[in-house]
Amino acid sequence: MKAIIATDHTAEAAGLTLAELPEPEPAINDVVVEVHASGFVPAEWEWPSTWVDRAGHDRTSAVIGHEFAGVVSGLGYGTTGLSLGQRVFGITDWHRDGTLAEYTAVESRNLAPLPGDMDFVAGASLPISGLTAWQGLLQHGHLRSGQTVIAHGAAGAVGSAVTQLAREFGAYVIGTGRATDRQAALDFGANEFLDLGSDDLKDVGQVDLVFDVIGGDVQAQSADVIRAGGTLVTIVGPTEHRPENGRTIDFVVESDRAQLAEIAQRARDGRLRTNIGTVSTLDDALAALNPTQRHKGKTIITMRS
Numbered sequence: 001m002k003a004i005i006a007t008d009h010t011a012e013a014a015g016l017t018l019a020e021l022p023e024p025e026p027a028i029n030d031v032v033v034e035v036h037a038s039g040f041v042p043a044e045w046e047w048p049s050t051w052v053d054r055a056g057h058d059r060t061s062a063v064i065g066h067e068f069a070g071v072v073s074g075l076g077y078g079t080t081g082l083s084l085g086q087r088v089f090g091i092t093d094w095h096r097d098g099t100l101a102e103y104t105a106v107e108s109r110n111l112a113p114l115p116g117d118m119d120f121v122a123g124a125s126l127p128i129s130g131l132t133a134w135q136g137l138l139q140h141g142h143l144r145s146g147q148t149v150i151a152h153g154a155a156g157a158v159g160s161a162v163t164q165l166a167r168e169f170g171a172y173v174i175g176t177g178r179a180t181d182r183q184a185a186l187d188f189g190a191n192e193f194l195d196l197g198s199d200d201l202k203d204v205g206q207v208d209l210v211f212d213v214i215g216g217d218v219q220a221q222s223a224d225v226i227r228a229g230g231t232l233v234t235i236v237g238p239t240e241h242r243p244e245n246g247r248t249i250d251f252v253v254e255s256d257r258a259q260l261a262e263i264a265q266r267a268r269d270g271r272l273r274t275n276i277g278t279v280s281t282l283d284d285a286l287a288a289l290n291p292t293q294r295h296k297g298k299t300i301i302t303m304r305s
């Protein structure tokens, strides 16, 4: 099968290669899925799991991409809950070969049925950004209606989902980003927009929850605007800056079948708009994954026409 592998830690996207690999075998409780479309997070080369497995062994030449939609084509011993021919979507284990491939092996519990009226491209664009937003706001951030939320990077993949879900759950949302992101952030539902390049975060006053997708100085300034009892949620590594009288949580998204169903239902009924930038085929994936210009929104690679 064809697959995109990462070969050089320092080369980032320039080190990706289109390779020919054996099709994966399903292990216990796995399904093998014929991948139809795969998403991708442009920071995957920074993740330790791209280069080393859980036992610390080298993973150079691993298949990258970890969110996808496709059709179940094989069942491992003991697998329950999904059947051959079923349309599915979800997130694969960070430490195993991923989804920028014609086939992937994944534990069945990490997938959910893909509704019949949702196409594979939309299905592949939702799992990581949708579940990250859901878990950060509701599970870890304990968001309540009436609270004020800063959604950093509100025109980006995760930030746009954070903005939409926070609004749905009754929050007042201050979206942030670059000056050029203003309209997109407002279109995703932000009540107001703050340009991180020219506005001062202090001017927003006190907020209940900050959803940080940027880190560094932005995280430091964010910690200072969190009111007593509020929460800083960050997804870009261990928390570096803590609010004086609040709590912080850093986390890595986990797949969850029930939450995937919640996300899919919202995408179907219009409450959650996907944020897709570029759609490309597997044969053209290297150029799409290593663009000469920065594209907004998710890059989705399709494996089958």
Ligand SMILES: NC(=O)c1ccc[n+]([C@@H]2O[C@H](COP(=O)([O-])OP(=O)(O)OC[C@H]3O[C@@H](n4cnc5c(N)ncnc54)[C@H](OP(=O)(O)O)[C@@H]3O)[C@@H](O)[C@H]2O)c1
Pocket (backbone or CB within 6 Å): 041, 042, 043, 044, 128, 129, 132, 152, 153, 154, 155, 156, 157, 158, 159, 176, 177, 178, 181, 196, 197, 213, 214, 218, 234, 235, 236, 237, 251, 252, 253, 294, 296, 297, 298
């Ligand atoms: N822990 C987890 O489970 C988890 C899950 C998903 C993603 N992540 C991480 O979260 C981060 C965001 O992911 P994503 O997929 O949402 O990326 P994305 O689509 O590129 O979104 C990030 C947004 O933030 C903006 N931004 C970044 N730095 C900025 C700055 N200094 N000032 C103003 N705007 C800035 C970006 O603008 P530009 O495009 O112009 O830079 C972009 O609009 C990545 O580092 C990713 O690895 C972690």
